[in-house]
Amino acid sequence: MNRWSRHRRTTSLLLGSVLTAVTVTACGGGAQGGSEPESVSEKEIRAALEKPTELTVWSWSGSLPDVAEAFEKKYPKVKIKVENVGTAAEQYTKLQNAIKAGKGAPDLATVEYSAIPQYALSGALVDLKRFGFDSLKDEFTPATWDSVNVGDGLYELPLNAGPMALFYNKKTFDKFDIAVPTTWDEYLEAGKKLQKADPEYFISADNGNAGLTESLIWSAGGRPFKADGEKITVDLQDAGSKKYAESYQKLLDAKVLSGVAGWSNEWFQGLADGKIATLTSGAWMAGILKGSVAKASGDWRVAPMPSYDGETTTSVNGGGSLAMTEQSDKKLAAAAFLRYVSAEEGADITQATGSFPARAKALAAEKFLGAEDEYFGGQEVNRVFADSLAAVGEGWQYLPYDVYAITIFNDKVGKAYTGEKTLQDGLNAWEQELLKYGKDQGFSVN
Template sequence: MNRRLRPHRAVAVLVGTVLAATGLSACGGSGDGGGTARVSAADLDKALDKPTDLTVWSWSASLPDVAKAFEKEHPKIKIKIQNVGTSTDQYTKLQNAIKAGKGAPDLATVEYSAMPQFALSGSLVDLHRFSFDSLEKDFTKATWESVKSGDGLYELPLNAGPMAMFYNKKVFDKYHITVPTTWDEYLKAAKKLHDAAPGTYIAGDNGNAGLTESLIWAAGGRPFSAEGDKVSVNLQDAGTKRFAADYQKLIDGKLLMPVNAWSPEWTSGLTKGKIATLLSGAWMSGTLKSGVPGGSGDWRVAPMPTYDGKPASAFTGGGSLALLKQSKNQLAAAAFLRYVSIGKGADITQASGSFPARADVLKSEKFLGEKDEYFGGQQVNRVFADSLSAVRPGWQYLPYDAYATSIFNDKVGKAFTGSITLQQGLDAWQEQLVEYGKDQGFSVG
């Protein structure tokens, strides 16, 4: 659910075709009163007393345990968790089912970045129907904004991906690198490190759409906006240009290890101390523990470098469950969705290593004060919580973000080989995104 850094692939044909297939207007629901009339919490509770089978598509490792706990409390409900593929693979299957008008699950994991395209197509149930908008106070502001599209509410937040800088303290200490707090300091640290050890890099990047979007967000860029079928794409705004100019210096200086995130070479670089930092979401702590177990005690977490020294951050990753309009059991499905995000299910997910979106947990001294031995006993949750508070407001994803990320390397990836500049790559990306949006029926400016 959280690997926003992973490049999306093989979706150029199918992603977005659901918009043309269903039109841009919302359609009615189905099953147990699947219209737009509001239902009460009591109605949801009653639905749990009826024998019901629910199907959930998700690649979440913790969700099967959540389902078992829910079934124990509500024995008349049977939940089948199906892993039909990760991220884009699942979205492609989901869009095929939506286009066919049958075969979709009751609920599906949808990342915050992908949610708008499904919401705009009218494929998801607006959770205002269940008065879930009353739960806004239970979640952090930044995650709540991530589950809305227009006036609709299409998920309840489950996890958050506030960005931080993970750094290898052992490597930093060996080469006398001071932990950078600004981008100027980050660039200087990158050069000092690579000069001292040519086979060691401040970071690894060979073109990564998710990371690029998040860094633009943190820099204050707002290149995308959408309201109904009106879309704006502007990858020449001030924040985007600021990011591109500084990141270009890393590329020009050959200060980035040319590897794809999640590749064997990337994992090897982290394991051997050849990649010294990761700019990523809070969930990366779990990835390091599982993927680089030998690094225990070597790594630490610090705030993201900023341009002026003032806190500024963004999300990368994060997602929750969306309720499909094809569901014939919307009340029971909504009850399970509520349990996952605000009930005991949220505790189970958090215990698996997911960073929480619930406001009360992020105010808990017990949670904030937990010492993480992998990170040398550091209270890393405080860093992540501070980052969450510093997430810049107002970011929007394109309603066809999955398509955008699928073509990123074709357009922007060339910048990492030096054949074009990063800004030229972003300009070419914009040109293709505008053309594609128009082909899908959007009014793009």
């Protein structure tokens, strides 16, 4: 599951018409309240594993079939049917359609952390406190645990994490005698130096990326989104958002960023030949580079993400796990598998595929932290990621329609990357559309 965020960034506009179903008036139990379901005991969960059961799981994860196979060997009465019904946008569309229809949803589904509020607030997901899983809090890092809690409910057990870091091409940096930047001001100067030396080289590439924007606002101290039940606040003019916009605008004005579209052939080629010299991204980017830019092995390194004003606060980009749907009529067995995936042997299987873990014990293991990564020149990159995860700023919230927010980002902010408007003007336009959409969905907006 080391590519959650990639799929999130490519979320299709086809979601727009479907997500209008996520209204306050549709909210039932879940985070909105309603009657409290009875809690169940560990004995009941274990007993369910002794009954013939088939669970359906929707997921695009490449490692989940292996996890399911291991679970079936341990609990042979339970069969796990993993269905890849599409990545991110496609799956979310089908899941939302099933929720609207009141039937057809799987027992469990991959839901990224950013999308949890959307489904939790509509009453579509099971609060895992029902199974006593809130007792597992100390098993996970604070940043990921915060991501799976919405209101008073717990809707997933964390599986992976996407702590932000700076991926940089050491070969390019050495060629042009560029020091690794520690602040965004230094990053700007590095970009200028690179462009002056050779106009074909850019410090990075960005033609508009909602997820990156959210993460950079987060690390700047911005908390533009707040959701409290039916009350929604959108403020992309708070101090942190403005700090981000002012800093990033300098990069755009200096034209040190390539306009090549992320995930395009040109983008991968730029990463391979070092002409795109850095990426500020979640830890999952390590797997992308290894898999898609293999010929650049040994050229890349990882450093802490640049800071604002010397602050060490970081943020997260991407990550997700499995959520249980209220439509499931096999909740006890589903709870057992969900826990196995995130808190037991299943998490070890996923970690072995390169997914950055969310479990505290994994991040405390010297074997994991000290692992030398050949692709990154033998660097102990996990230490950099772990330090970043420990420094994630508290209090970030996603909108309960963040999936929709991402789909319209480039419509409202995209012209800032071509110099047709300022970044702050773009963020202001995005804010107004998000407020309007929230109001249309029945939220009380501010």
